[in-house]
Amino acid sequence: MLEYTSQQQPQHAIATWLRIGLLSGLVVLAGCGGGSSSSSSSSTPSVSAPAPTVSSGVIPPQASVYLGAWALPNDAAFTLSTQNLTTLENVIGRPLAISMHYDGLTDVFPSPQEAADLQAGRIPLISLNCNTTNASIAAGSQDAALIAKADAIKATGKPVFLRYLWEFNDNDTANGRTGCIDPATDVGGYFSAPEFIAAYQHIHNVMLARGATNIAWIWNPGGGGTNGLPYYPGDAYVDWVGMDVYDRGSFQTSVFATPYAQYAHVGNGTHPVIIAETGAVASDQVAFFNSAVPALQSQYPDIKALVYFDAAGPQGNYSLTPAGLAAFKQFASNPYMQAALPQ
Numbered sequence: 467m468l469e470y471t472s473q474q475q476p477q478h479a480i481a482t483w484l485r486i487g488l489l490s491g492l493v494v495l496a497g498c499g500g501g502s503s504s505s506s507s508s509s510t511p512s513v514s515a516p517a518p519t520v521s522s523g524v525i526p527p528q529a530s531v532y533l534g535a536w537a538l539p540n541d542a543a544f545t546l547s548t549q550n551l552t553t554l555e556n557v558i559g560r561p562l563a564i565s566m567h568y569d570g571l572t573d574v575f576p577s578p579q580e581a582a583d584l585q586a587g588r589i590p591l592i593s594l595n596c597n598t599t600n601a602s603i604a605a606g607s608q609d610a611a612l613i614a615k616a617d618a619i620k621a622t623g624k625p626v627f628l629r630y631l632w633e634f635n636d637n638d639t640a641n642g643r644t645g646c647i648d649p650a651t652d653v654g655g656y657f658s659a660p661e662f663i664a665a666y667q668h669i670h671n672v673m674l675a676r677g678a679t680n681i682a683w684i685w686n687p688g689g690g691g692t693n694g695l696p697y698y699p700g701d702a703y704v705d706w707v708g709m710d711v712y713d714r715g716s717f718q719t720s721v722f723a724t725p726y727a728q729y730a731h732v733g734n735g736t737h738p739v740i741i742a743e744t745g746a747v748a749s750d751q752v753a754f755f756n757s758a759v760p761a762l763q764s765q766y767p768d769i770k771a772l773v774y775f776d777a778a779g780p781q782g783n784y785s786l787t788p789a790g791l792a793a794f795k796q797f798a799s800n801p802y803m804q805a806a807l808p809q
Contacts, residue, residue, distance in 0.1 A: 530805035531762060532771035533798055534564025534591065536743070539776050539785035548582045554776065558795040561587065563806050564627065566742070566773050568593045571603075572611040575618040584624055587807060591627040591684075591742065591773065596646035600631075600657060600665035609672055616673035619681060625807065628681050629708050629742060630669055633688030634662050634697055659696040666699045684708040685732075686742055689725040701733040706771070710743035714782045718746075718754050719761035722769070730768050740771035745784025755793035759800045770805070 537550035555561050565583040569575070569592050576583075580590045598607060619626050631646075638647060639655030651658040670683060686708030687694025698704070709725045722741070730739050746754035762769050774794065775784050786794055797803060 529763075529802060531769065531803050532563040532589070532740075532805045533803045534562050534566065534588070534771065534773040535776050536566035536773065537776045538778075540778060540783070542777075548579045550776075551588075552586075557791060558798045560798060560804070561806070562798075564589045564591050564771060564773055566591045566593065566775075568595065570595050571597045571608050571615075573615075575615050576622070584622055589625050589627055589807065591629070593632050593742075594628055594630045594669075596631055596643060596665075599646055599648040599652075600661040601648055601651065604661065604664035604668045606668070612669055612672045613676055616676035616678040616681075619673070620676060620678040623680065625680050625682060627684055627706070627740070629684035629686040630666050631657070631662065632684075632686040632708065632742065633691070633710055634686075635694040636688040636691035656692055657697075662697050663699045667703055670699075670703045682706055684740060684742065686710065687725070687729055689721075694729060695732065698732055701737075704733060704737055706740045707732055707737045708740045708742040711741060712744060712775070712779075712782060712784065713746040713750050713754050715747060716750055716753075718750065718757040719765075722761070722766055726766050726769075730766075737768075738770040739766070739768045740773070741769055742771075742773050743775045744772060745775040745777075745779070745782070746790070747782050747784065748787045748790065751784075751787060751790030752793040755790070755797040758797055759802050763802060772803075 535551060535554060536547075537554050538544065538547055539550065542550060551562065551565055565579075565588045567577065567580055567583075567590055569577070571594065575592070576590070580592075583590045596603065602608070631643075633641065634657050637655040638644065638652075638657065644655075646657075647655065648658070648661065651661055666685075673681060682705040683703060684706045685698065685704040687697065689709060689711045707729055709722070709729060711721045711725055713719075713721050721744075726739070758772075762772075774786075776786050777783075778785055
C-alpha cells in the first residue's frame with residue numbers, strides 16, 4: 467500500500483551503472499489530471515526504441531545487500547529528513563547506501579535532500595509520481611520536465627535509482643493519485659496496464675535519449691492489488707524489480723514470500739530485487755530485524771537492496787522504537803547488509 471498520499475508527499479521531490487544481469491542468482495533489493503490528446507514538442511529527442519542496457523560492474527559484492535532508509539519517524543517534518551537520516555547513521559555507526567525520495571515529474575533535481583545524499587555518497591532513490599494521466603505522459607505532455615530531470619541526473623555523474631508510479635497495480639482511488647486517473651481507461655481506480663507501460667517506456671526512452679545512463683530503472687508493483695505482471699514493460703526497460711512489503715503484525719520477513727514468488731523472476735529472471743519500502747510495527751520490529759539476515763540469505767537470495775520506512779503510514783506506524791532501533795543497529799552491522807558504492 468502506498469505509504470504517503472499525494473498530499474503528504476514532498477514537493478521537491480544504476481540503468482547502466484547498476485543494471486545487473488546476474489545470471490548466478492547470487493544477488494541482493496500527483497497533481498492535476500490531464501487528457502490523452504497532448505502532443506510531444508518538436509524538441510523532444512527520438513524515443514522510438516530503447517538503447518540496450520549494459521552493466522558496467524558497479525554492483526553489490528556477492529553475499530551483500532545495499533541498505534537504505536526513509537527517515538521521518540513519527541511524522542517528523544520533511545525538512546528534517548536529511549538530518550534524521552544522518553542521525554540514524556550516527557546511531558547505527560555506519561553510512562546508509564540508499565536514501566528514498568518522493569518526487570513529482572516537475573520537481574527540480576536534485577532537491578536539497580538529494581544533493582545531500584549525493585554529497586554523502588548515498589544513492590538517491592527517486593519515487594517518481596505522476597501529475598497527469600499515463601496516456602498524456604506517453605503522448606509527450608511532460609517531456610520538457612523529463613528532459614530537465616534527465617539532464618540534471620546525468621550531470622551528477624553518480625548512480626540514481628528511479629521507480630515510476632510505484633505500486634501501480636494497487637487501487638489508486640485510495641492511494642491518493644486520483645489526479646492521474648483517466649476515467650475512460652483506468653477502471654475502478656486501477657491504472658490501465660497498456661497505458662502504464664506506454665508511460666513508463668516513454669519516460670525511460672526520453673531520459674535515456676538524453677544520456678542519463680546513470681539511472682537504474684526499478685519496476686515496482688505493490689504487494690497487494692491486482693496482478694502486476696500485465697504491467698511489465700519488458701526487460702529492456704527494467705534494471706531492478708522492486709517490492710513494497712510491510713510487516714503489520716507477527717509475520718517478520720515471511721511477508722516477502724508471496725510477492726517474491728510472484729515477481730522476483732519476472733522477464734528473463736536475471737534482475738536483482740530491491741525491497742524499496744519495508745517496515746514493521748512496533749510490536750514486531752525486534753523479531754523482524756532478528757530474522758531478516760537469515761531469511762535474505764536462505765529464502766530471498768535475489769534481494770540485493772532493502773530500504774526501511776522509518777515513518778508512520780496510513781496503515782501502520784513503522785517508526786523505530788528504542789528496542790527496534792537497537793535491533794536495526796544489529797541488523798545493519800551484519801556484513802551481509804553492508805554493500806556500498808566504491809568511493
